[in-house]
Amino acid sequence: MSRAERLLDLLQVLRRHRHPVSGRLLAQETGVSLRTLYRDIASLQAQGAPVEGEPGLGYVLRPGFTLPPLMFRDEEIEALVLGMRWVAGRTDGPLAAAAGDALAKIAAVLPAELRDRLDASTLMVGPAGTVPDGVDxxxxxxxxxxxxxxxxxxxxxxxxxxxxxxxxxxxxxxxxxxxxxxxxxxxxxxxxxxxxxxxxxxxxxxxxxxxxxxxxxxxxxxxxxxxxx
Incomplete structure (x- = not known):
């Protein structure tokens, strides 16, 4: 994994946590040493990423920070498609339609190569056997x-x-x-x-x-x- 990919991965891990996370746990989740983790945190902060905290207290990504919507790995694309297909087949009409709309919005901002992978996903959801809801x-x-x-x-x-x-x-x-x-x-x-x-x-x-x-x-x-x- 390149250093740029490692820094993006660290940002994604931080985004998953709403509360401060210890450097040791972040190092474990990203698969690097604690020393490398501290260097990566410093690099992100130097580049303007709103990562707050310090050794011994933990780190947190300040709310409101967003990444470009083009950084999807193959597994992330498959997870998106599979999740949206599950929602479309297992939920009520408005939520199913929202899943299709969300996937279309994601596809619209992807480069051509990634959009092709999105369309060609081979992960399927089986036929639904849900019991009808009694209310809206x-x-x-x-x-x-x-x-x-x-x-x-x-x-x-x-x-x-x-x-x-x-x-x-x-x-x-x-x-x-x-x-x-x-x-x-x-x-x-x-x-x-x-x-x-x-x-x-x-x-x-x-x-x-x-x-x-x-x-x-x-x-x-x-x-x-x-x-x-």
């Missing part, structure tokens, strides 16, 4: 983004119906079903709701009292899931 997922995603409560009519696996007011914080896309992670006011705890078992959804327009990030952090803790990097 685009409305549900909007409520999650706005941090708004929603009222739902729900039928559980045993067929029992109930009405709930929930605070949706995340939407999980599995191979066959979609599952909402939410705080349930009736249970005063986190619950998971399959969207194919939702019979009605009403947008309340009422903001829930805690931030979505704090709720999601608490849910991760309750599930024993490590916090996001």
């Amino acid at each position: 997922l685009s409305a549900l995603r909007g409520a999650i983004r706005a941090q708004h409560k929603v009222a739902i009519r729900y039928r559980d696996a045993a067929g029992a119906g109930s009405k709930r007011v929930i605070w949706p914080v995340a939407l999980g896309y599995f191979e066959r079903v979609r599952v909402v992670v939410a705080w349930c006011e009736a249970r005063d705890d986190f619950r998971h709701f399959r969207t194919d078992r939702m019979e009605a959804l009403t947008l309340t327009g009422e903001r829930y009292p805690r931030s979505r990030h704090a709720l999601l952090r608490d849910w991760r803790t309750a599930q024993g899931i490590a916090p996001a990097a």
Whole structure:
């Protein structure tokens, strides 16, 4: 790997982390010695990259920094195409259309050689076998983004119906079903709701009292899931 490629790789690693990362961990992730890592950090800083931190405290890339959209390796192109194809085949109409639009925008800024690789990707997604959703997922995603409560009519696996007011914080896309992670006011705890078992959804327009990030952090803790990097 050339030095320029190594510096780009280091920037990509820094972009994946929202909090300061130790030099030792960065060296491990980029496959270089700690001494080389420190030299690379200094080179990036000298070239104007907003990398903040110092040895012993860790390093972080200041938000807002962007790289040219042309630096894609073959594996990155394949990951983009495969991911977009999965979204197009496994999600609702608006999100599937958005995946196609995003891929078209990426293709538009790629040089011809990389655009050809994008079009010629041989990674495929198998036929979908998803269960139909009972509610409008685009409305549900909007409520999650706005941090708004929603009222739902729900039928559980045993067929029992109930009405709930929930605070949706995340939407999980599995191979066959979609599952909402939410705080349930009736249970005063986190619950998971399959969207194919939702019979009605009403947008309340009422903001829930805690931030979505704090709720999601608490849910991760309750599930024993490590916090996001």
